[in-house]
Amino acid sequence: MHFFSQLFNYEHPWSHVVIGMWHKYPNPHCSHVVTVDTLSRTIDPKTGIVRTERVLGCKQKAPTWIVKLFGGSEDAFVREISFIDPATQRATITSVNLSLSQFATCLEQVQYFPSSPHRTAFSQTAEVQARLALWRMAADGLEKWLVQRFEQNAQLGKVALSDVLRTLWEERHAAHV
């Protein structure tokens, strides 16, 4: 598993940052995010917490070996869940990749909270994890296939040389007669 984290401040009050969140895309600095769709949204009538589920469409060129191995494409989708709690002044956003998620997941968590009335702290952590169980299954399958191919080819090799030997020596015998 690999981790990433960072923490910094925006020189804007929390409410401005949280309002701005919904206006982040499209953005020339993040041109890889091309589509943003809201799938569900609830406003809790008790706590006032706004929960939003979105799906972000990204165009990011994956390394060619990844595309070849896993059959990925340029389009990648991410599921994002956000909670905005006005009472505690905290916004929490969790994202996970949908594309290629059978091989590896990248789980990101972002929080925005006031560090002063005029500043907002941004904390971000991400963990990338390959699905080892699946890799192992894939590796097992590959090994089985390779052994089968080897057995088949070994059989063919036997037949091939037997043929050559028969032809060669039958011809030579014939020549001596």
Next chain:
Amino acid sequence: MAHSLSEECTPLKHKYDSCFNAWFEGYLEPAMNVSADAQQRETYSKQKAAEYEEKCGKIWESYRLCVQKAVKDKGLDTLLQQAREENPLTEPPPVDKSSSPSPNS
């Protein structure tokens, strides 16, 4: 405003996003300042949730149906279902203590 994953849904999405953003900008600051009293918070939240439903409910329904179909057409519905089962996130995740502001700040 960003596009929808289906061009067909983009006009509905833009309408819905504008509606939500207008509502949210009127909601957030008063919601932060409403008294810490749970009863008062509930009264305010209930009223604003109803207002959101009244203002954006109709356009949301059209947009939701459009995007739901688009998600299915792109084959994302199974992947989404898996992600939801693995991590439903129906409640806010626990607060990371290391990044919490100290109680005195």
